[in-house]
Amino acid sequence: MDASVLAAVEGSTAAIGYGLAAIGPGIGVGLVFAAYIQSTARQPESSRITLPYVWIGFAVIEALALLGVAFGFVWQGPIQ
Secondary structure (H helix, E strand, O other), X not given: OOHHHHXXXXXXXXXXXXXXXXXXXXXXXXXXXXXXXXHHHHOHHHHXXXXXXXXXXXXXXXXXXHHHHHHHHHOOOOOO
């Protein structure tokens, strides 16, 4: 391959990596809120009891997404 093509691909690998890393947390957030909606539909009186657990799960999943961003920049290497 030509060196200019490799340089063009190398510059966007961090963005591609984060895009792939965001798939997991996106699915996870959807599952957490879907489970909350389903549990609230089955027992509406328990919605206030389970709501804090929803936000804790959401925060943990989003922390994983932020770790994906951080590791994408760390593994990108030095800026040249």
